[in-house]
């Protein structure tokens with residue numbers, strides 16, 4: 001498949017990228033790893049007249065620790081996340097994305113901006129209480145992951161804004177688990193559940209659970225979290241709480257799974273992710 005004709009620009013500064021984006025109007029699109037946008041263009045589901053490649057813009061790559069959080073540049077590829085074990089749940093989930101080729105090219109910023117609810121990193125951003133920095137012609141703003149994902153492939157990022165960096169809480173001392181179910185090992189998630197748990201002894205001090213592909217946007221499993229906070233993390237309590245994982249979800253049925261099957265997967269994967277997070281797996 002061959003995409004429609006388009007122009008290409010590779011700006012060498014963030015300001016130049018924003019100016020080119022604004023001048024290009026609605027038909028201009030930023031290009032990061034190209035692993036979501038180019039397939040859409042090849043299928044003629046997207047036909048931007050101008051691609052603005054971010055790869056030469058300085059300062060958009062890399063991972064740094066700053067006080068109690070991690071700063072991750074938007075152009076940081078999945079493979080760098082995968083090999084940064086200090087990122088905990090983020091590294092674990094990034095390592096399950098497709099195959100090495102996709103992980104070498106695809107970026108955290110591209111994944112977030114694309115807003116596909118089947119992407120591995122989006123619910124993980126929510127449980128990491130991530131914020132993203134967006135730079136546009138009128139300046140900079142910060143948006144939390146919980147306000148970012150509005151609908152299927154729709155985020156709070158304006159068409160004239162560049163996502164420059166992601167900040168996530170450093171969850172030092174928290175346990176984590178990631179359970180992804182797919183038919184072939186390198187496929188997208190049919191359903192995935194991410195969990196981070198802070199415990200003292202066997203008591204749950206805090207817990208956050210993310211659901212992937214259980215609606216048009218990534219979700220938190222708030223009822224499970226509420227059931228476990230302050231409770232003993234016994235296998236029985238975890239199993240009972242995980243039974244509520246599918247409450248309030250709206251999973252899209254597809255060729256692989258019915259809605260009910262996805263709800264079943266959410267419950268099972270939630271229990272397993274929690275068991276993994278507390279070392280019971």
Ligand SMILES: Cc1cc2nc3c(=O)[nH]c(=O)nc-3n(C[C@H](O)[C@H](O)[C@H](O)COP(=O)(O)OP(=O)(O)OC[C@H]3O[C@@H](n4cnc5c(N)ncnc54)[C@H](O)[C@@H]3O)c2cc1C
Pocket residue numbers: 029030031032033034035036037038039054074075096097098099102105106107108109110111113114118119120121157161162163164186187188189
């Ligand atoms: C075969 C295959 C299998 C895959 N499997 C998985 C999987 O299992 N799990 C998973 O999570 N993902 C999967 N992906 C998607 C992959 O992770 C992509 O890399 C990711 O979704 C998009 O990142 P990108 O850097 O390639 O973005 P691009 O494709 O370059 O861009 C995607 C969108 O984001 C916009 N954008 C990009 N960067 C910015 C920015 N900095 N600021 C504002 N807007 C921006 C673009 O304009 C575009 O609209 C798969 C992809 C392929 C091709």
